[in-house]
Amino acid sequence: MSMPRTDKQLPETLVMEILLKLPVKSLVRFKCVRKSWCSSFQTSYFITSYKNNNLNFLVKHIENVPCLSLFSTETEIKKHGGSGVELNLKDKENIPMPVSISSSAPITMFGPCNGLLCLDDGCGITLWNPSTREVKVVPKSSISRPASAYCTYFSCIGFGFDSKSDDYKILDKVTHRFQSESTHQIHLYSLNTNSWREIPHPNFRINPVMFNTYINGIYYWQVVGGDDGSYLIVSFNMAEEVFSTIPFPNFGMSKAECWWKAWEIVVTYGS
Numbered sequence: 001m002s003m004p005r006t007d008k009q010l011p012e013t014l015v016m017e018i019l020l021k022l023p024v025k026s027l028v029r030f031k032c033v034r035k036s037w038c039s040s041f042q043t044s045y046f047i048t049s050y051k052n053n054n055l056n057f058l059v060k061h062i063e064n065v066p067c068l069s070l071f072s073t074e075t076e077i078k079k080h081g082g083s084g085v086e087l088n089l090k091d092k093e094n095i096p097m098p099v100s101i102s103s104s105a106p107i108t109m110f111g112p113c114n115g116l117l118c119l120d121d122g123c124g125i126t127l128w129n130p131s132t133r134e135v136k137v138v139p140k141s142s143i144s145r146p147a148s149a150y151c152t153y154f155s156c157i158g159f160g161f162d163s164k165s166d167d168y169k170i171l172d173k174v175t176h177r178f179q180s181e182s183t184h185q186i187h188l189y190s191l192n193t194n195s196w197r198e199i200p201h202p203n204f205r206i207n208p209v210m211f212n213t214y215i216n217g218i219y220y221w222q223v224v225g226g227d228d229g230s231y232l233i234v235s236f237n238m239a240e241e242v243f244s245t246i247p248f249p250n251f252g253m254s255k256a257e258c259w260w261k262a263w264e265i266v267v268t269y270g271s
Contacts (some may be wrong), residue, residue, distance in 0.1 A: 148178060171187075218236065
């Protein structure tokens with residue numbers, strides 16, 4: 001007996017809620033089902049709302065080829081009557097890095113930010129969505145540089161999302177070497193305009209890979225500033241495009257003790 005046909009359709013909001021629970025591979029296939037779905041998948045709302053539960057990643061090399069290893073984290077009650085839970089890592093998939101990334105150079109990775117990774121191999125910057133395999137090779141900055149500089153270095157120092165203009169932005173530190181000194185610039189890349197521009201910046205040395213983090217549209221770095229060599233926290237607001245500084249918290253201990261405590265935490269919870 002055939003089921004009676006009905007012209008009733010699910011509300012679009014309910015359809016989106018169902019789609020949010022599907023794996024990425026299904027979403028890629030469903031781009032061809034309806035144009036409205038394809039457009040919805042690219043909105044910041046859908047990207048930020050989409051959550052692939054328990055999905056994490058590690059960068060590793062397989063036969064000297066850099067790969068992104070996706071794995072799931074699952075917790076279960078310890079067996080044999082033990083107390084607490086134990087963490088299990090299950091390898092899901094090994095995804096080769098984009099061909100634009102050098103296999104011989106060390107990779108500095110920023111993100112993920114709404115599923116996107118920013119990769120810097122020292123020769124160029126690439127934006128990559130490892131789930132959909134979409135790749136965007138970022139053009140090199142064409143901002144004029146001092147003619148008297150005998151060499152210029154580029155170093156990506158931050159990547160984040162501007163919710164105000166629905167735009168992804170990259171911060172690049174540019175160092176110019178002269179015979180007796182060095183000068184610095186900060187170049188800001190906008191994905192919406194696909195272009196770079198120079199922005200004002202504080203005179204601090206920012207380390208792109210140590211003691212930095214990105215939270216809710218703001219990037220943070222720990223720097224050394226002031227005549228006494230005290231620590232400061234420098235932040236950059238992706239929407240307002242301004243740098244700010246705040247004093248380093250007082251933990252009631254010396255710098256050496258603070259470093260030692262941080263190392264103990266890394267050893268304890270990272271092992």
